[in-house]
Amino acid sequence: MSEYTPPKVWKENTENGGRFSKINKPTSGAQEERVLAVGKHPMQLYSLATPNGVKVTIMLEELLALGHEGAEYDAHLINIGEGAQFGSDFVAINPNSKIPALLDHSTSPPTRVFESAAILIYLAEKFGAFIPIDPTQRAECLSWLMWQMGAGPFLGGGFGHFYAYAPEKLEYPIDRYAMEVKRQLDLLDKNLANRRYLSGDEYNISDMASYPWYGAAVLHNLYDAAEFLDVASYKNVIRWATEIEERPAVQRGRRVNRVWGPEEDQLAERHNASDFDN
Numbered sequence: 349m350s351e352y353t354p355p356k357v358w359k360e361n362t363e364n365g366g367r368f369s370k371i372n373k374p375t376s377g378a379q380e381e382r383v384l385a386v387g388k389h390p391m392q393l394y395s396l397a398t399p400n401g402v403k404v405t406i407m408l409e410e411l412l413a414l415g416h417e418g419a420e421y422d423a424h425l426i427n428i429g430e431g432a433q434f435g436s437d438f439v440a441i442n443p444n445s446k447i448p449a450l451l452d453h454s455t456s457p458p459t460r461v462f463e464s465a466a467i468l469i470y471l472a473e474k475f476g477a478f479i480p481i482d483p484t485q486r487a488e489c490l491s492w493l494m495w496q497m498g499a500g501p502f503l504g505g506g507f508g509h510f511y512a513y514a515p516e517k518l519e520y521p522i523d524r525y526a527m528e529v530k531r532q533l534d535l536l537d538k539n540l541a542n543r544r545y546l547s548g549d550e551y552n553i554s555d556m557a558s559y560p561w562y563g564a565a566v567l568h569n570l571y572d573a574a575e576f577l578d579v580a581s582y583k584n585v586i587r588w589a590t591e592i593e594e595r596p597a598v599q600r601g602r603r604v605n606r607v608w609g610p611e612e613d614q615l616a617e618r619h620n621a622s623d624f625d626n
Contacts, residue, residue, distance in 0.1 A: 382435025387422025395448035397606035399560035400464045404448045406601030413597045416475045423618040468553040478552045488547040492554035502528045512571040540584035563589035
């Protein structure tokens with residue numbers, strides 16, 4: 349295999365993006381006019397059941413389980429494989445063209461929130477749930493939340509891309525990112541050795557952010573890499589992820605905006621609680 353020499357000035361190669369070539373572009377902003385549907389509930393979520401999207405649907409379902417009626421939501425499917433995130437209405441909510449994006453119609457004018465961690469914090473503060481009040485405990489929660497936001501791309505866009513989706517297998521990036529993912533799992537495992545949840549004894553938004561990524565890694569063979577990464581050795585992560593996954597709200601949240609896998613696990617859009625029964 350010949351060595352790659354970077355050109356003096358980079359230019360997009362549209363034939364070199366692999367399976368997810370349509371999810372990114374070298375420019376920002378709307379690529380087409382596209383109107384988004386608006387449902388009847390206060391919260392309008394535009395998303396897909398990737399790990400980042402699942403963070404928010406879990407949070408919304410957990411809030412509803414606590415009785416917060418203001419957290420009722422419509423979850424509209426955004427197919428990133430077809431470039432729906434570059435439509436004009438979606439970009440107006442999230443100029444970064446990534447899912448998830450939330451529009452809160454309970455405020456006037458509606459409040460837009462983008463980036464999954466920002467949405468979790470916004471909802472936690474709005475409803476006074478799943479975020480500690482004590483300053484020390486709150487700092488610990490937010491530290492682990494921000495850890496996930498920084499660490500997740502190494503698992504997904506780094507390891508996942510080069511191990512599972514890149515047009516060709518390359519030893520250097522796979523080795524580099526596998527080492528980092530194992531370091532992350534080791535970090536979580538050691539932290540959870542003496543804690544029930546990431547930031548202490550209480551389940552909160554730091555767990556909701558990390559579970560969809562690292563729970564999928566240790567419980568659901570994310571990227572078909574469970575054996576390669578020896579995920580079975582991270583016993584504390586498995587215990588933590590298993591406990592979270594047993595929560596009914598988590599089970600519901602995992603289904604929302606999912607359009608792959610077993611049919612019973614799919615719910616392309618969610619507009620009412622009764623949708624889970626269909």
